[in-house]
Amino acid sequence: MSKHTQGSAKQVSTHTLMKYKGEGRKIVCLTAYDYSTAQIVDRAGVDVILVGDSLAMVALGHRTTHAVTMEEMLHHTRAVTRGVKSALVVADLPFMSYQVEVTQAITNAGRFIKEAEAHAVKLEGATPLSLEIVERLVGMGIPVMGHLGFTPQSIHGLGGTKVQGKTAEDAVKLIRDAKALEEAGAFSVVLEMVPKAVATILTEEMKIPTIGIGAGNGCDGQILVTDDLLGKFTDFQPRFVRRYANLSDLCTEAIGNYARDVKAKQFPDDSESFAISEEEELELRQLIAADMELKGELTC
Ligand code: KIV
Numbered sequence: 001m002s003k004h005t006q007g008s009a010k011q012v013s014t015h016t017l018m019k020y021k022g023e024g025r026k027i028v029c030l031t032a033y034d035y036s037t038a039q040i041v042d043r044a045g046v047d048v049i050l051v052g053d054s055l056a057m058v059a060l061g062h063r064t065t066h067a068v069t070m071e072e073m074l075h076h077t078r079a080v081t082r083g084v085k086s087a088l089v090v091a092d093l094p095f096m097s098y099q100v101e102v103t104q105a106i107t108n109a110g111r112f113i114k115e116a117e118a119h120a121v122k123l124e125g126a127t128p129l130s131l132e133i134v135e136r137l138v139g140m141g142i143p144v145m146g147h148l149g150f151t152p153q154s155i156h157g158l159g160g161t162k163v164q165g166k167t168a169e170d171a172v173k174l175i176r177d178a179k180a181l182e183e184a185g186a187f188s189v190v191l192e193m194v195p196k197a198v199a200t201i202l203t204e205e206m207k208i209p210t211i212g213i214g215a216g217n218g219c220d221g222q223i224l225v226t227d228d229l230l231g232k233f234t235d236f237q238p239r240f241v242r243r244y245a246n247l248s249d250l251c252t253e254a255i256g257n258y259a260r261d262v263k264a265k266q267f268p269d270d271s272e273s274f275a276i277s278e279e280e281e282l283e284l285r286q287l288i289a290a291d292m293e294l295k296g297e298l299t300c
Helices: 014-023 035-043 070-083 102-114 128-139 168-184 196-205 247-263 278-299
Strands: 027-031 048-051 088-092 120-122 144-149 188-192 210-213 221-224
Touching: 014 027, 014 088, 035 048, 035 070, 048 070, 048 221, 070 088, 070 102, 102 120, 102 128, 128 144, 128 168, 144 168, 168 188, 168 196, 196 210
Parallel strands: 027 048, 027 221, 048 088, 088 120, 120 144, 144 188, 188 210, 210 221
Antiparallel strands: none
16 A cells, blocks of 8 residues: 555545446445535445535525536536545536536536546436437546436426436436446436436436435435534435534524634634733834833923
8 A cells, every 4th residue: 555545544436336336336426515524425335426516505595506607617516626626526517617518518518528537427417419419428438417307497497306216117218327427428417306206217227326315215325415414414314314424503593602702702712712821912012012112201
C-alpha cells in the first residue's frame, strides 16, 4: 500500500458498483453540495455521492430544480470533490445544459470532469437525444448515470410530483427506457418514485445497477437527499424519506443557546480568547494614558 493511500478506503469506481450488483451487495448513495458535508458522507463509507440538482431547492431555496445553472453546479461540485477521498462523485447535468444538442451536452459534461474533478455525470430521461448523448459521452470515457421514473426536470410535463409506471403499459415503457440507457452505455440508473414491484422487476432485467429513491427495496442501491435524511431541509418531506436525525431542531436550539450566551456576555470566555502578558497590558495602558495626556497638553 502506498503512503498516499495508507489508511484510506479504496476509490469506488463504476466497476465496483457492477461488482456489488453481481454480489448482491447493496449500493449506498447520498447527495452532497458542499465540502464539509461531502467529507462526512465520504467518511461514513457511502459508495456514491451525487451533487444533485436538488441543490437548487435544498441549498439555494428555489421551488424546482430548473433554476440552477452550470456555473452553480460546477461551484458546488468542486467543493464536494475537494472533500471526498473514496466515494464515486456524480455531478447532475442541470436543466437545459444537455437538452438542446449533443455538442452542448458533451461540452457541459466535460466541464464537470475537467474543471470540477467529478467522476461521472447524471442526466434525466431516455429520449433519442439523451441516448445519443450517453453513447457519445461513454465513448469518450465519461461515465453516465441515467435517471428514470419521476424526473424532476420534467415536473411540469409530468403534471407534478407523481409516481411513474403505475400501469403495466407504463411499466413496460419504463423498463424499455432503462434497457435503452444500459445499451447506450450508462453504468447505472436512478429510479425515482416507481412502484416497488416495477422497480424490482426492472432491476432483475438489468445488467447495470439500479439506484432507487421512492422505488422500494428491490433496487440494487438506494439514494436519498442528505439534508432530508438528517432532517435539515424541512420545507416538505416526501413519503419515501426516512429521517435519521432532526438537525433542523438541533441546530435551532444550538444557535439559540449561542445567542443567549452572547447576550449574557458568557461567550466568549477566557479559554476562547487570546491573551497578552500582564506586563504588556500594563505598558499598553501607560502608553495610552501618556498619549491622552500629550493630546490634553496640546489642546491647552
Ligand atoms: O438531484 C438529486 O438530488 C437527485 C436524486 C434525488 C436522485 O437527482
